[in-house]
Amino acid sequence: MExxxxxxxxxxxxxxxxxxxxxxIFVSLTIGLALIVAIMExxxxxxxxxxxxxxxxxxxxxxxxxxxxxxxxxxxxxFQFGTNWSNYSWFVGDVxxxxxxxxxxxxxxxxxxxxxxxxxxxxxxxxxxxxLSTWLVAGSVCLSALWILIxxxxxxxxxxxxxxxxxxxxxxxxxxxxxxxxxxxSKFFHSVASCWITGGVVVVGISSWFLLKKRHIEQARxxxxxxxxxxxxxxxxxxxxxxxxxxxxxxxQPMKLAVMEGLYEGTEGAPFSIVAFFNSTNNPxxxxxxxxxxxxxxxxxxxxxxxxxxxxxxxxxxxIEGNEAHGIMSAYERARRGQVAQNTLxxxxxxxxxxxxEYARLRALFNDDKWLNEYMIHFGYGYFYDEDINVFRQNxxxxxxxxxxNYWSFRIMVGLGFLFIVVLAVLGWWAYKDRLEGKGxxxxxxxxxxxxxxxxxxxxxxxxxAEVGRQPWAIQDWLPTFAATTSGMDTGSVKTTFFLFVVxxxxxxxxxxKIIITQIKKGPKEG
Amino acid sequence: xxxxxxxxxxxxxxxxxxxxxxxxxxxxxxxxSIFLVLYLFLKPYFFPNFxxxxxxxxxxxxxxxxxxxxx
Numbered sequence: 001m002e003x004x005x006x007x008x009x010x011x012x013x014x015x016x017x018x019x020x021x022x023x024x025i026f027v028s029l030t031i032g033l034a035l036i037v038a039i040m041e042x043x044x045x046x047x048x049x050x051x052x053x054x055x056x057x058x059x060x061x062x063x064x065x066x067x068x069x070x071x072x073x074x075x076x077x078x079f080q081f082g083t084n085w086s087n088y089s090w091f092v093g094d095v096x097x098x099x100x101x102x103x104x105x106x107x108x109x110x111x112x113x114x115x116x117x118x119x120x121x122x123x124x125x126x127x128x129x130x131x132l133s134t135w136l137v138a139g140s141v142c143l144s145a146l147w148i149l150i151x152x153x154x155x156x157x158x159x160x161x162x163x164x165x166x167x168x169x170x171x172x173x174x175x176x177x178x179x180x181x182x183x184x185x186s187k188f189f190h191s192v193a194s195c196w197i198t199g200g201v202v203v204v205g206i207s208s209w210f211l212l213k214k215r216h217i218e219q220a221r222x223x224x225x226x227x228x229x230x231x232x233x234x235x236x237x238x239x240x241x242x243x244x245x246x247x248x249x250x251x252x253q254p255m256k257l258a259v260m261e262g263l264y265e266g267t268e269g270a271p272f273s274i275v276a277f278f279n280s281t282n283n284p285x286x287x288x289x290x291x292x293x294x295x296x297x298x299x300x301x302x303x304x305x306x307x308x309x310x311x312x313x314x315x316x317x318x319x320i321e322g323n324e325a326h327g328i329m330s331a332y333e334r335a336r337r338g339q340v341a342q343n344t345l346x347x348x349x350x351x352x353x354x355x356x357x358e359y360a361r362l363r364a365l366f367n368d369d370k371w372l373n374e375y376m377i378h379f380g381y382g383y384f385y386d387e388d389i390n391v392f393r394q395n396x397x398x399x400x401x402x403x404x405x406n407y408w409s410f411r412i413m414v415g416l417g418f419l420f421i422v423v424l425a426v427l428g429w430w431a432y433k434d435r436l437e438g439k440g441x442x443x444x445x446x447x448x449x450x451x452x453x454x455x456x457x458x459x460x461x462x463x464x465x466a467e468v469g470r471q472p473w474a475i476q477d478w479l480p481t482f483a484a485t486t487s488g489m490d491t492g493s494v495k496t497t498f499f500l501f502v503v504x505x506x507x508x509x510x511x512x513x514k515i516i517i518t519q520i521k522k523g524p525k526e527g
Numbered sequence: 528x529x530x531x532x533x534x535x536x537x538x539x540x541x542x543x544x545x546x547x548x549x550x551x552x553x554x555x556x557x558x559x560s561i562f563l564v565l566y567l568f569l570k571p572y573f574f575p576n577f578x579x580x581x582x583x584x585x586x587x588x589x590x591x592x593x594x595x596x597x598x
Contacts, residue, residue, distance in 0.1 A: 068554030072561040079565055083574035090578070090592050119551060120544055167589035168596060346597040349590055382597075479596070486577070487595045493573040504564065508557060515553065 009482045011494040012084040015501065017467075019077050021460055022505040026070035026512070028459050031145060031192060032199015033063040034138035036230050038131075040222075045131045055219055056134075057122075058524035059203065064119060065512050067111075067141075073505065084494060088474050088484035095161045095172045096151050099179070103147035110140035145195075146188050153184035155475050156466075157252045163376065165345055165366045170478075183252060186244045187466075193237035194459050200231020201420050201448075201455040204427055206520055208448035211436060219524040221431045228428025235421045242414075243304070250305035250313065253476065256469040258316045259401045260410045261301055262292055266315035266323060272300035275411075278404050284390075287397040288320055316400055331381065331396050338382025341375040380478045398480075401471040409464040416458035423448050 037059050044052035078100065081089050089096070117125060117133035125133075154160075160177030161170040172178060204227040207220035249257045258266075262276045276294035283289045302311045312326055322330030348362035365371045384395040426444055430436045470476065474484035545552050582588045 064551065064554060068557050072557050075558075075561055076565065079570075083570070086578060087592065087595055090588070091596065119548070165593075167585065168592040169589070342597040345593055349593045352590075483596055488577065489574075497569055497573050500564075500569070504561075511553070511557075 004482045005485075005491065006482060008489060008491045008494060009485050011491055011498060012080075012485050013481060015084060015494055015498045016077070016080055018498065019073060019080065019501060019505070020463070020467075022509065023070065023073035023077055024459060024463060025456060025509070026066045026073060027145070028195045028198040028456070029202055030063060030066045030070050031141050031195035032197070032202070032230065032234070033059055033066065034141045034199075035196060036199050036203055036226055037063055038134045038138040039226050039230070041131050041134050043226075045127050051219065051222070054524045055222060058219075058519070059223070060118065061519050062516050064115075065515050067115065069508055069512050072508065076501065084486055084489070085474070085484050086486040088479060090169060091479055091484070092155075092170050092475060095154060095158075095170045095178065098172060098175070099147040099151040099154075103144055103151075107140050107144035107147060111137055111144060114140070142192055145192055149188045149191055150179050150181075150184045152466075153181055153187045154178055155473075156187075156470055157181055157183040157248075158475055158478060163366065163379075165348055165363065168345070170475075182244075182248045186241050186248050190238060190241040190245055193234040193241060194462060196234030197231050197238065197417070197420055198455050198459060200227045200229075200234060200424055201451050203227030204231065204424060205448045205450075205452040208427065208445035209520070210523065212442065212445045212449070216523045217437070221434065221436055223524075224427050224431040224436070228424040228431065231420065231424040232428065235417065235424070238417060246304045247306065253470060254314050255316070255319050255400065256406075256465075257305060258314060258319060259403050260406045260465055260469055261313075262294065262403055262407045263301065263313060263315040264290060264292065264317055266313055266318040266326070268302070268312045269299040269310045270301040270305075270313035271296035271298045272304065273297075273407075276407060278407075285393060286317075287393060288316055288400045290403065316403075320396055320399060331384070331399055332392060334378040334381040335383075335385035335392070335396075337375045338378040338380060339385040340382075341379045342382040344375070377477065380473065380475070380480055383480050383483055398472050401469050406465055406469045409461040409468070413458050413461040413465065416454050416461075420451060420455065420458070423451050 037056055040052055040056040040059065043049070044056055081096075114133040114136040117130065118137050121130050121133060158170070159181050160172060160174035162173050163169075164171050178184070204224050207223040207227065210216045210220040246257070257263075261270075262273055262278060263270060271294075273294040273296045276292050278290045278292045281289045281291055299309045302313055303309050305311070305313055314323060314326065314328055318326070318328050320331045322328050322333065344362055344365060348359060348366075351359040351362060366376070384392070384399060386392040386395055423444070427436075427448055430438070430441070472480045472482070474481045578588050578591075582591060
């Protein structure tokens with residue numbers, strides 16, 4: 001692996017992660033607010049009450065600012081696939097490009113068209129058509145997320161494709177398998193529902209600020225009612241899809257599950273750890289080995305990942321050293337087989353012009369299901385292979401994502417998720433009963449305001465589990481992140497553009513916050 | 528004459544809407560500035576299209592990629 005420039009890889013990863021985190025700030029609120037605004041406008045159209053129209057317009061401005069910045073940062077993310085990850089883009093372009101293109105043609109055009117009616121169409125189109133436009137925008141932002149998440153899910157669980165050895169790229173052979181993959185379905189509903197929580201928490205938080213300042217009290221009550229309902233609906237959906245995700249991850253990415261649970265030794269009736277601390281044993285023969293102290297609930301992890309209290313859940317050691325009794329191949333064997341697949345591909349390329357018979361023989365292997373299942377499915381592990389066992393041991397440590405980061409990110413996400421349920425349920429209930437101004441409310445208003453930054457930490461933590469947890473893979477079992485970067489690119493270019501993007505995004509974020517805060521200070525009436 | 532009137536109305540409509548929606552203008556400027564930064568500055572100076580300029584056909588690019596991914 002010494003031939004790879006890890007400085008370039010790390011800077012490229014940092015740049016992509018930073019852009020994605022900024023992007024998600026805007027996107028999560030856009031998706032959440034779109035539904036809230038659509039519900040508010042529906043109430044306005046049904047009741048004819050102008051207060052609901054004012055509220056709709058107020059939240060629509062905040063939605064609009066986030067939408068614009070979500071587009072701006074999203075463009076840069078897609079740009080980086082070509083600039084920083086061109087090996088990856090070549091390798092998967094035929095599969096990965098399709099959902100991204102559909103997102104552009106279908107969802108983004110729909111959004112771009114009807115958002116104009118939504119913002120500029122008041123008093124120019126009928127109430128019904130305006131409402132339809134708002135709902136179409138709310139639907140199309142979800143549709144946009146759907147195609148992006150299908151593309152992301154394919155990276156985590158590549159299906160519906162075959163490898164073309166002449167072009168060194170994946171080609172889609174089953175579109176439906178790609179879009180209906182279990183990872184794509186659970187990821188879509190989990191992510192969109194988390195955005196509804198974000199929208200709900202932000203609306204309830206800002207409305208609590210109005211209550212704290214004793215301004216726009218009736219508008220704040222109505223906003224809390226809708227925001228809490230959407231946030232709680234999102235919470236319920238997140239819990240259901242979280243349960244599905246646990247089983248899907250257990251089947252498709254067992255290392256991710258082991259890492260996010262800090263499970264080193266696999267066991268039947270695996271416990272779920274509530275709190276754990278990890279210490280490396282500094283064992284050179286097992287660089288992945290750690291000691292841990294944990295507070296655990298017996299058998300819960302087995303239940304979560306298989307719906308069976310006594311099922312076996314593989315740990316990090318099982319996945320690296322293998323476990324014959326449970327049919328788990330060692331990483332060393334997978335790496336050896338992956339190396340065979342890579343050598344075959346290279347020999348086939350070299351034979352192409354000089355030895356047609358040998359080329360035909362090797363080319364035929366890539367159509368042989370037995371050979372594909374024996375060697376090719378381990379292709380990515382070949383990068384970690386080394387004949388020197390000591391070098392291999394060092395390489396194999398890279399097969400394990402960062403345990404404490406994933407472990408704690410998962411717990412932060414879940415813990416904050418429960419906090420938001422309490423905040424939304426209590427304030428939503430008071431809003432429903434019209435008891436928002438009673439005694440002892442102030443601390444809940446403050447908690448709701450503090451929840452605004454916390455909801456972003458929560459969703460970022462979720463993405464850390466999803467994306468750091470799948471390392472070292474850009475495409476699960478096929479292409480490691482370090483082989484996916486642009487060959488021969490200058491690390492200095494990535495460093496320079498990283499800092500340019502940091503400055504640009506920070507300026508954008510400050511500008512967005514300034515506009516939003518100005519609108520909040522004006523409030524719904526004047527907004 | 529009639530065409531001129533239509534263009535005139537569209538132009539005035541756009542100007543009036545832009546004046547009325549300062550936040551919308553700022554949002555559009557965000558998007559345009561990102562495009563300008565990306566395509567006029569970053570792309571030509573920091574990210575030259577190596578694959579496009581070095582190889583003529585997809586077949587050549589494919590061979591190069593095999594070398595890259597089987598290092």
